[in-house]
Every structure is written in structure tokens, then in C-alpha cells.
Amino acid sequence: MTDTTAPGQKTGIRISGAFHRLLAFSGLIALVVVFSLASPNFMQTQNILAILQATSVNGVLAIAATLVIITGGIDLSVGTLMTFCAVIAGVILTYWGLPLPLGVIGAILAGTVVGFTSGTIIAKLKVPPFIATLGMMLIMKGLSLVISGTRPIYFNDTPGFTQISLGSMVGSVIPGLPIPNGVLILFAVALLAAFILGKTALGRYTFALGSNEEAVRLSGVNVDRWKIAVYALAGSICGVAGLLIASRLNSAQPALGQGYELDAIAAVVIGGTSLSGGRGTVLGTLIGALIISVLANGLRILSVAQEWQTVVTGCIIILAVYADILRRRKL
């Protein structure tokens, strides 16, 4: 994860970002066209909504991972942290019987605190991000099981809870287009993250940390503070993902989550964010997450055997990153 990009290539970064988005986007369009031609069942409202629904959780997790990866770090704990936040929501709403807004706040707060802790371990104790978040992944996995007593916590006593993900505000206005709220939340998180990255000091330091941390430090910036802030923000986004998945399943499933970090990282990479940091976009990540779900859904609709689905997904990931390498060689 060391970094060699020289600072001061802002224009280059911007152009390449736009170009890669184009590449990932045309990949997405190509997949949609192929599947639409191959099966009349693909381009149906119901199915498009199913794809978006399937993207929502991975998309939100991938956005959290994007922020951290741009700093040149990695967050392996996003999946199990999501589960932990879902379990916290379960404790607040089902075990304690508190009102819905407190459950929402509690889950996001839990994510923030855990992200803050990971960030502190990385920045202050100098534990490499891979190790720190690997440890945190296991801690979250274990704590989720401990707190829930290894049983799913159901939200049957909180009637509005499933509406967070499964309800449809759009559908109540336009009956023919029941876009699930979970998808709106994904887009809202994406807009917020893009705003933070593009328009705020936190965003500028996120890129700067990934480009040349030492230079940032030498110019007198409190590097640790910004780094911790990025991990805390990523943690709070995992809290949102926890709410989304718990709401969708009407339960906090404590054993779930491990392995989800790899899908999130795959979406980030397909979307053109560099694993060595300093470069990346939220829009790219969103497209990357969509490519993964469109691929999975389309192959299923075509009745492709599951073994081959896995093979094709692997090929697409390698191709996407190869395209990225070609582009960088050109620059």
C-alpha cells in the first residue's frame, strides 16, 4: 500500500477519472444490452427493482470501503461491522423496545464509534490498516454473536422497521414505479459521500493522504486526525448498511457478514478506485456495485449453472482491472 504518485497531477487525475467512469459505465451498459437481448425477462420493472435492491447493501458497503481505500488504507471490517450495527439496532428496538429513531441513531453511532476505534488504532498505534481492520472484522463478528446470543433478532415488534429498506416512498407517489427506499438510501449515501470527497476539507485530505501521506504530514497537517475521521465516516456508513440489511430481512442475522467485504472491495476496484490510494470516485464504485449485481442477476435469469456464474464474475473483475492498468500505462 505504499504510494508513489507525485502530487500536483490534479488535472490528470480528473481526466483519467472521467475516462475510467466512461469505461466502467460502458461495461455496465454492455452487460445490460447483452442480457436484455438474451432474455425477455431481464428488462422488466420487477427485475430491475430486484437488481437495485440487491445492489443497495453492497453499494453502501462499497462506498464506505471507497473512502478508506482512497486514503491508501483498506477496511476488511465493513461486512461484519454492518452485522454488528444491525445487531445493535436489534438490541435497541427489540430487546429494549425503544422507538424506531433511536434504533437508527444507535446503529449509525455504533458504526461511527467502531470506525473511530479502527482509525485510532491505525493512526496512533501505527498498526497497518490490513491488520487493524482484519482484527476488527473478527472482533465485530464475535461481538455480534455474543450480543445476540447467536440467534437472529427479529423486528416483529417494530412494525415500521421493514419500511426502511422494503417500503417505497416513490411508489406511493408514482404507483407504477415502486423503487424500494433502500435504493434511495443508497443514492443518498452516494451523493453525501461524493459531496464530502469533492467539496470538503475532509475530502481533500482523503485524497492527499492516499497520494502522499508524508508530504501532507510535513506540511504541518494533523494527519492522524483526518485519517481517524475517514475511518469513522466509513464506520457510520456501515451503520447505514446494517440498517438496510436488517430491515430487508426483518432480522439482524448475527452470523452473516464475513466475505461481504470482498464484494465491496471488488465493486470499488471495478469502479476504478486504485488500491494504492489517492484516486477514486463514488460514482465509479456505484457503477462497480451495479455491474456485480447485474452480472449475478442476468446469469441467473439465463439459467447459467452456478459454477459458471462464479467463473464469469472472476473474469469480469480481472478484465476491469486490466482495463485500468492499460489506461494508466497510456497516461
Added chain:
Amino acid sequence: MLNRRSLIGAISAIALLAASGPAVLAQDQVDIALISKGFQHQFWQAVKAGADKAAAEFGANVTFEGPESESQVDRQMDMLAAALSRQPDAIGFAALDSQAAVPLLQQASDAGIPIVAFDSGVDSDIPLTTATTDNVAAAALAADKMAELIGGEGKVAVVAHDQTSRTGIDRVDGFVNRMKEAYPNIEVVSVQYGGGDQLQSTEITKSILLANPDLKGIFGANEGSAIGVANGKTELGSEIVVIGFDSGAAQKGMVESGVMAGAITQNPVGIGYETVKAAIGALNGEELPEVIDTGFYYYDATNMTDPEIAAVLYD
């Protein structure tokens, strides 16, 4: 650059077409989508084999899918949603969490797609029938065999896969309750959960054995648990009686060599077969029973090669 980009495009397209090639199917065949709890695991592959057998016999097109691990409830929902979009004639479904699936099952039911549950039931009246093993009775049989092998008295323990799934709950209850009711001199000192993971179950077994040196036997409640228990026994050089559940090459080898006294086998091939058969029956308007018991057997080194047993054991 443009050439390379089109090259990438071409490769992707070829990969896609190659993968979807075998999927181009005759439209007049009955299309049945099975959504299972797992895929790679040998047990689920045996269920798939049974489903494929019925598919060939009845001339149906059957697809079989399941998530990588049995905790991935949301992934299973995505598979079910995609299967619904495909508009199959019938769906077979083994729920990881029966509550979470209800909205999608309702959607299928509204679309008039008959649903057959398999392996574990769904807390809903939408499925027309459930093709499954009677896990309580199967685990009670394990308890009887354990009691017989340890002479009707002493301490035993259970290593199970989880306490959330129907099979996990039923097998533990079936074993523990049978011991309580029929064998007052046998005490179940510990019930532990290893997630069906061999390594984790091995560690659990070793800690149980070290904590209870006078233990007489352990029941491993699924394939991964049972193998873990047997490995734990071997690593500590213990002489306890191990009874397992399900088969698979590793477990069969352990029964053959005597590390494991014996094991209960379900009939996974039968589960797959009966699920597809029931789905086709439903499409033909046949009356289906509420539960289709697919059966179970106890096997040990002496009867493994009997044709009746050998047919339901899988590698």
C-alpha cells in the same frame, strides 16, 4: 487503445456467451428453479443430483442455486428474486430464514407459481408441501445408538452446527430429549455450536474432552461437526464413541476405520428427487401431502455396503 478496448469487450462477450450457451433450452420443457441453502457442500450436491435425476425422468429443466454459506440470508433472497424474474413454472425453496423469505414467496404465490419447500420448512402456508427429513426422529435414533454403544450410562455431549436453523434446533432437541426421556442414567453435559466448520468443531471437541475426562461419547449433528468431533478425538487420542450425521467421503472413511462408530444419513438424493417430483405433481394439479418424509438411516461399518444404504450415501 481503442483496439484493446474492443478486445476486452469481445472477450467479455465471448465469456458471457460461452457461459450462457448450455442455458439455451427448449421452451416447451417445464422450468423449475431450486433455491437451496448451499451449493458447494457435498450434501447439497447430492440434493442436486436427485433433482437432476427427476428432471431427466420427467423431462423438466431444473436449475439449482444456493449461497456460499448458510448465513448469507440476503444472498439467498437475491437468488430467489432473480428466479422469480425468470418466471419459472415452479420453485423449490430451502429457506435459510423462513421469515425473511415471506414477502418474496408471497410475490411468487400471487404470480401463481407453485412453491415446494425442501430440507427445512417455511413458517408460512404458501409452500404446497415440504420434502424433508424428520430431524427430531433422526437425532433420536442417534441417541438410541449412542446409549446402546456406551452401555446405557455416563456423560455425553453434542457438537452441532447452529442454533438458528430448523435442522440445528431439531437435531439437538431430538437427541437431548430422547436421552432425557429414555435413558435416565445418561447425562448430556454439553451442547456446543461450531457453525458446521470442521476446524472450529475440532477445537470445541478438544475443549469438551479436556473439561470432561470421563466423557463416553459425542454426537456431531451435521457433516462438518461430525468430522470435527472425530478429528478432535484422534488428536487427543481419546476412546470416546462418536456418532455423526450425513455422509461425505471423509465421514464414510471415518466410519469404515472405526474412528466414528456410525452416523445417521438423510436421503439427500431423495430430497432433491421428491422436490422436483412434487413440483411437477403440483403443476399437474395433483393433491400433495403436507410433508413428504424423505427418510433416514443409521449406518456403520457393517451395513455401509448394503445396496439400500450405499444408494443414499454420497462422497
